[in-house]
Amino acid sequence: MSVVFAGLISINGIAGADAIVKIDGSSTVYPITEAVAEDFQKDTKGAVKVTVGISGTGGGFKKFCRGETDIVNASRPILKKEMDDCKKTGIQYVEMPIAFDALTVVVNPKNGWSNTITVAELKKIWEPAAQGKITKWSQVNPAWPDETIKLYGAGADSGTFDYFTEAIVGKAKSSRGDFTASEDDNVLVQGVASDKNGLGFFGFAYYAENKKKLKAVAIDAGKGAIIPSAKTVEEGSYQPLSRPIFIYVNIKSAERPEVRQFIEFYMKNASALVQEVKFFPLPTQAYTTNLEHLDKKKVGTVFGGKPEVDLRIEEVLKREASL
Incomplete structure (x- = not known):
């Protein structure tokens, strides 16, 4: 060090x-x-x-x-x-x-369509009602491809899972269950990095260590698309995923x-x-x-x-x- x-x-x-x-x-x-x-x-x-x-x-x-x-x-x-x-x-x-921390939503670098995702779109993807129903990108946004989304997220014992579901879905631990879950963020990194249709979330540090393998998505909570960074966290504009x-x-x-x-x-x-x-x-x-x-x-x-x-x-x- x-x-x-x-x-x-x-x-x-x-x-x-x-x-x-x-x-x-x-x-x-x-x-x-x-x-x-x-x-x-x-x-x-x-x-x-x-x-x-x-x-x-x-x-x-x-x-x-x-x-x-x-x-x-x-x-x-x-x-x-x-x-x-x-x-x-x-x-x-x-x-x-x-x-x-800036809880960061990431996609594969080959994903050229979802550079920005709204909180409403994230909710549509992750809410319990989406399980078995919202399976393709085009179902979230008609401008996105008709390809199967592969989801990666924190496990149920994770505070990141609690925070993400509270911020995006509106209730802690309220989530679809048909995604690859792990307490080990490196497993999630590798999952998204190896899948063109992958989408996941974890702490900013794991994204920062793997920038060549992943692409951070800008989050639009109603005030425009905001990318996680030191500046957006410090000024309070990266919401609701700054914690x-x-x-x-x-x-x-x-x-x-x-x-x-x-x-x-x-x-x-x-x-x-x-x-x-x-x-x-x-x-x-x-x-x-x-x-x-x-x-x-x-x-x-x-x-x-x-x-x-x-x-x-x-x-x-x-x-x-x-x-």
Whole structure:
């Protein structure tokens, strides 16, 4: 990683080979946390082992609320059922927004017809009623070819699936079921890249890493076609598929030196590493606020356990500051 660290982390007080930080959850957030983990392990000279799994946001919260992990990667805020599950087991957590993502709709580079797709057209493709009925491009838009659409999307345990269906269909998890689903975004990348009629969705970073194999589609939510980019995410024009992404830290785990130092390292180096792995960083104050919340043990969420879309960066920061 070609990153200048914002101060080295002391390894005093870490219990040698037994020190481990366990993380699981979102495949979208994975590249950020994995980059942090890699550099933290180098910085602590192997004194701490950091494991980062991918079971989707939903799967990650299940493990987190059972007390099996210290941190969960989440591509959406915690939901009411997950809040209840954590409460039952006495798990308290600090919510930390770490970046913004542009959920990106992609097609094969040989697709010359759907450079722009409206939210209404996406809904027509993905809503439950489309299953077995909307099978050809021409059924979505008569100007498009009479060829079979091949769909690729996030699996049901994915926060990306939750967010996409909420934003496009109007209800989280409401989707047709006849598509290739995976928690591994690389599977979706390969699917669309190898199929002229492929269409899929996943986080911006996976598109950015595979620009030669994929083409991003401009999304028209009623105000013209907008391509995902740092500019359109920061100014709030890439809607409704621009979203905050998070880590949640078990407050009891954070009492262990290795977890505490990992979180400090994460927040001090997040801005550089977020950009390095093709996400959009938050203002510096956001990362400072996260550490203040950890210090003051400000637990809980500012999102109330319900799915939300159309969130701007400034709105997320304003809410977190008021926790």
